[in-house]
Amino acid sequence: MRVVILESAAEMTQVAAKESLERCGLLAPKRGKRLGRLVLGLATGGTPVGVYREWIESFRAGDVSFQSVTSFNLDEYVGLPTSDPRSYHAYMREHLFDHIDIALENTHLPDGCAEDLNEAAANYEWQIEEAGGIDYQILGIGTDGHIGFNEIGSSLASRTRVKTLTQRTRSDNSRYFDSLEGVPRMAITMGIGTIMSARSILLIASGEQKARAIRDAIEGPVTSMVPASVLQLHPDVTIMIDEEASRLLAHRDYYRESEANRIRLHDISESVLERRDS
């Protein structure tokens, strides 16, 4: 697990945006290498908004194209039509899709209004598989340690399905609704197994309210009581957080030193490649 601690939420957002574009090969290529089709897993919520804003700016500056991207979102509320401004379908259009060159027919979110939700969930899994699996998954984390809407007790092997939201999640998300009562009680979400099948994962979090979940996810035992802790078993996970979210970590200095060494090694191999290319 790579843990990157940045000074502020703004810095975390900028670094996450730049790194994700680079890792996905979406930036203008340095050495004439561009990836073919890319399957991106996308998240909603407050945290990714800034990352999407940065992506849009890079697109407007002509540095990035999303034409080769197919996307799959983590989750959608059950019962909110896609036209509802609080649905994640609407969120994605507002915060990303309407502002970049991604083909809308290549974007996917679970259908929270399907007549048969189990069938819609199975179909979503099938679509991800058909697309070749997720190359790069962006994740947030709930204050209770959820990823996607995989709440406490979610099977660590679960695939896309309907989940009941905890009171805590409904209360955290009530800021987007008129009242707590108005927050849907269920969601259709990629499972933990679905998320773990992604080839590479970037989890972003900021603020003191996330400090406990971040500590439990990184330094606690792997347990379905903290769904994000399962990421300890994934071979390619980066957790990018600000100072406040890192506050309860016992080994902050070690993570900082590891990251400084990683950057040093990366710089050395870049300069070797540049010498070789010249």
Ligand code: PGA
């Ligand atoms: P947030 O949500 O970015 O709005 O804090 C994160 C999550 O619930 O996954």
